[in-house]
């Protein structure tokens with residue numbers, strides 16, 4: 001059965017491959033990108049996969065919270081129901097990591113944007129809907145002062161902390177929704193998949209992106225993930241595994257969510 005699925009960062013890498021697979025399976029896709037040109041190219045590529053594909057494009061720079069909010073407004077005005085959100089867009093190495101409000105771009109794009117998107121759109125998801133959050137094998141304990149922009153981090157730390165933060169918030173949200181759904185699932189899509197992120201960061205070709213796309217498609221649509229709320233799927237090992245211990249610590253998760261809410265109350269209108 002066709003599902004309506006929002007995928008962020010669908011114009012390159014794992015997101016693009018995931019979009020191709022989903023449109024090939026006949027799903028209705030809301031593809032997000034930050035570049036008009038890349039969105040146009042992506043629509044053409046998806047039409048090559050399925051010329052009858054149902055695809056709508058949404059543009060927003062996820063480092064700009066005003067654009068993140070407008071993205072959510074446009075989607076909720078145009079859609080009464082989404083079956084899944086795949087929070088795929090992410091960033092690792094950048095020339096200048098400092099954003100407006102002095103926040104690190106990795107925390108903004110990899111954590112705050114999916115946090116806002118999910119919270120604003122969750123009411124469109126049914127009880128059996130899914131939110132798939134892109135985690136990583138690279139995870140490091142979150143420094144809340146760094147999250148708030150008071151301490152600078154190198155790229156490896158900023159990325160790894162943003163990915164553990166995303167995983168911790170996923171577990172926190174999943175716990176709060178356990179009786180009502182939708183399912184919140186953190187997924188490491190596998191390491192060193194050959195995207196531009198991996199090529200630029202590590203100077204390696206990387207592995208087949210389809211490995212990552214396949215697990216995101218399964219997490220968003222397959223009955224194998226019916227009972228995956230509040231679980232961590234590690235595609236390096238091809239199985240659900242316990243997450244980083246911090247994600248199993250409700251007090252730490254709560255402190256993280258309080259810190260996120262503090263930042264958002266400062267920067268959102």
Ligand SMILES: NC(=O)c1ccc[n+]([C@@H]2O[C@H](COP(=O)([O-])OP(=O)(O)OC[C@H]3O[C@@H](n4cnc5c(N)ncnc54)[C@H](OP(=O)(O)O)[C@@H]3O)[C@@H](O)[C@H]2O)c1
Nearest residue numbers: 009011012013014034061062063089090191192193195197
């Ligand atoms: N590749 C791996 O081995 C690996 C491993 C673990 C986790 N991941 C995660 O998988 C996800 C996809 O990464 P990838 O490897 O496919 O990298 P990628 O090819 O660089 O794709 C990242 C996507 O995010 C989008 N994006 C980045 N910054 C953005 C911003 N400010 N606003 C809007 N969109 C933005 C990019 O848009 P553009 O198309 O405009 O550049 C692109 O579509 C990320 O969350 C990453 O952390 C990847």
